[in-house]
Amino acid sequence: MRPKLPEKTMDLLMTNDVECHSFETNTLHDAIAERVENEAMPKLLELYQQHNVKSTFFFTANFARLSPKTVRTVRDFGHEVGCHGYNHTDYYDVLTYEQQIDLLRKSKEIIEDISGTEVVSFRAPALRINNHTIRALEETGFKYDSSVSPQRFDGPLTSGAANKMSWLFAERKPYYMNYDDPFRSGNSSILEVPVSALLWPFIGTTLRISPMITLAVQKMLMFESRFTRKPLVFLFHPNEALEFTKGKTCRRGSFFSDNIRHALKMKNLGARSLELLEKVFGLGKFDFITVSQVKV
Numbered sequence: 293m294r295p296k297l298p299e300k301t302m303d304l305l306m307t308n309d310v311e312c313h314s315f316e317t318n319t320l321h322d323a324i325a326e327r328v329e330n331e332a333m334p335k336l337l338e339l340y341q342q343h344n345v346k347s348t349f350f351f352t353a354n355f356a357r358l359s360p361k362t363v364r365t366v367r368d369f370g371h372e373v374g375c376h377g378y379n380h381t382d383y384y385d386v387l388t389y390e391q392q393i394d395l396l397r398k399s400k401e402i403i404e405d406i407s408g409t410e411v412v413s414f415r416a417p418a419l420r421i422n423n424h425t426i427r428a429l430e431e432t433g434f435k436y437d438s439s440v441s442p443q444r445f446d447g448p449l450t451s452g453a454a455n456k457m458s459w460l461f462a463e464r465k466p467y468y469m470n471y472d473d474p475f476r477s478g479n480s481s482i483l484e485v486p487v488s489a490l491l492w493p494f495i496g497t498t499l500r501i502s503p504m505i506t507l508a509v510q511k512m513l514m515f516e517s518r519f520t521r522k523p524l525v526f527l528f529h530p531n532e533a534l535e536f537t538k539g540k541t542c543r544r545g546s547f548f549s550d551n552i553r554h555a556l557k558m559k560n561l562g563a564r565s566l567e568l569l570e571k572v573f574g575l576g577k578f579d580f581i582t583v584s585q586v587k588v
């Protein structure tokens with residue numbers, strides 16, 4: 293009888309964007325920070341601990357100020373503390389180099405003061421960056437970025453959609469970014485750790501909209517990783533673990549974003565979102581690493 297070979301492990305990065313977004317109103321609300329601290333984080337951190345997950349939490353500076361306890365708890369559980377911009381209205385694809393430096397420096401300082409750790413990893417709000425972002429990140433002491441999602445196609449289901457068409461041609465494996473083009477490899481010192489996608493994004497939102505498709509995509513990503521050793525990078529929002537009742541949408545003047553997109557984003561929130569997350573962990577044998585542990 294042939295001995296059974298041990299199942300190969302692969303790297304899976306759980307990344308968490310922590311912001312004050314309310315699914316109820318589809319807008320930012322400071323009060324969400326307290327709910328995330330008390331209702332979502334204890335359950336999420338327990339789930340991660342059960343599965344030996346070490347992950348990266350990208351905080352907006354605004355959230356960190358509103359809930360310093362969350363930042364410190366995350367650090368004490370051994371997760372990486374990263375930066376998710378200033379207040380989630382800072383879109384780096386439309387900001388000048390000087391504006392980006394100013395916001396990145398401010399945000400990094402606030403989060404480092406609260407966490408007492410060095411913050412080296414960045415994810416842009418709404419994954420919106422431009423070519424100034426690379427030098428701005430270098431200038432402010434960052435080493436890692438995770439704001440690109442190669443071969444992801446959102447169509448109108450995203451903000452900054454026109455720029456994101458470049459994702460279709462971006463490199464799949466982690467790469468040092470090119471000063472002239474954040475979607476290509478080059479000579480900068482910023483290591484891009486791309487969020488996984490295969491047209492369909494590998495994120496909490498799509499996991500909740502269609503668990504079946506997202507888990508099928510995960511299997512394909514695992515198949516790819518077996519050959520290329522490309523890590524799988526999943527993106528979750530702790531506020532997805534909050535229970536929301538479907539409220540009145542804040543009117544933004546677009547039928548699509550006010551109604552259809554909003555209804556889709558409300559699916560399977562709360563406890564169900566964490567059950568689905570457990571299915572992601574259950575699909576294979578994974579080494580859970582943080583963004584700053586990625587090597588090329």
Ligand SMILES: [Zn+2]
Pocket residue numbers: 309310311376380416417418
């Ligand atoms: Zn975000």
